[in-house]
Amino acid sequence: FKIVLNVSQDTYLETSLSAGFRFSVNDPDDEILPDSDGRILSPGFSIDVVLQHRIMNRLNWPHGSCEPMSDQKKPKLELCLRYCYQKKIISYCNCTDPKYPIPPDFEDDFGYCGVEKSDNADLAITYFLVVKRLSTLGNCLIQIVSLLSLFENDCDCKDRCHSKYYIYTTSMAKKLEKSGYSSKLYRNLIKDVLRKILDAFGNVEDI
Structure with a gap:
């Protein structure tokens, strides 16, 4: 198609x-x-x-070492590792990394690391709140991301057997x-259709 x-x-x-x-x-x-x-x-x-x-x-x-057929509903290896990494980030930093999905068994009420949730309409105040927290949350996220390769052994993730x-x-x-060729082709096609229509009407008049 x-x-x-x-x-x-x-x-x-x-x-x-x-x-x-x-x-x-x-x-x-x-x-x-x-x-x-x-x-x-x-x-x-x-x-x-x-x-x-x-x-x-x-x-x-x-x-x-693979997931048996009975556990086919478990996420595939790469998605399982992403869930695992996000859980580590939430546990250590109490925020989420937007590059990774939220695990299904976690409530989606964690803000992104370095972004302050605020209902205050004053953008200046909100900006300073963001800058204030950005250094601490950003450093936490950087430290955790640098250790993700070490966490991989703690993740219960395997390739599927099938x-x-x-x-x-x-x-x-x-x-x-x-395209000149295409344009010429379409023009000839339209002329051919119009010629057949005119011939059909001509036959009707003769009758």
């Missing part, structure tokens, strides 16, 4: 460094992680995408804004 996408670049922020699309193909039972599993599509190109469906079967104990994934192959060609 074919999809035509409009990048609508005039709606981008002035601070945006790039424009385009990111797409991801996954199993319906899998979580979507476009930032790691997805592929980037550049605007202004005609792009063909070929997918190969693969199935991976891993060995469980004593030959390997998993599905897709291999992407893309090819692209520059899309022409105005």
Whole structure:
């Protein structure tokens, strides 16, 4: 099938460094992680995408370490590690890192690290509150992030024994804004349709 996408670049922020699309193909039972599993599509190109469906079967104990079929509802390895890291950040800093999702078993009432929740309408006061807390929360977050590799052993995360994934192959060609061949083709097609309509009406008049 074919999809035509409009990048609508005039709606981008002035601070945006790039424009385009990111797409991801996954199993319906899998979580979507476009930032790691997805592929980037550049605007202004005609792009063909070929997918190969693969199935991976891993060995469980004593030959390997993976989540058995009965635990397939547990998040896949990368998402599990992200949840685990976020839990560590919440436990140590009492705030969340926006780069990681909130674990399902945690209430979403923690603010982002370095951002002060305030109902005060005075922006100046709110700004100084943010600056005051930014140093402490920022330092806490930096320290925890630097230790994430050490926390990995504390996370109960494993690859699934049975998993599905897709291999992407893309090819692209520059899309022409105005193609003379296409324009001529459409003009001839329209002329042919109009000629048939006129011939049909002519036959009606003869009758």
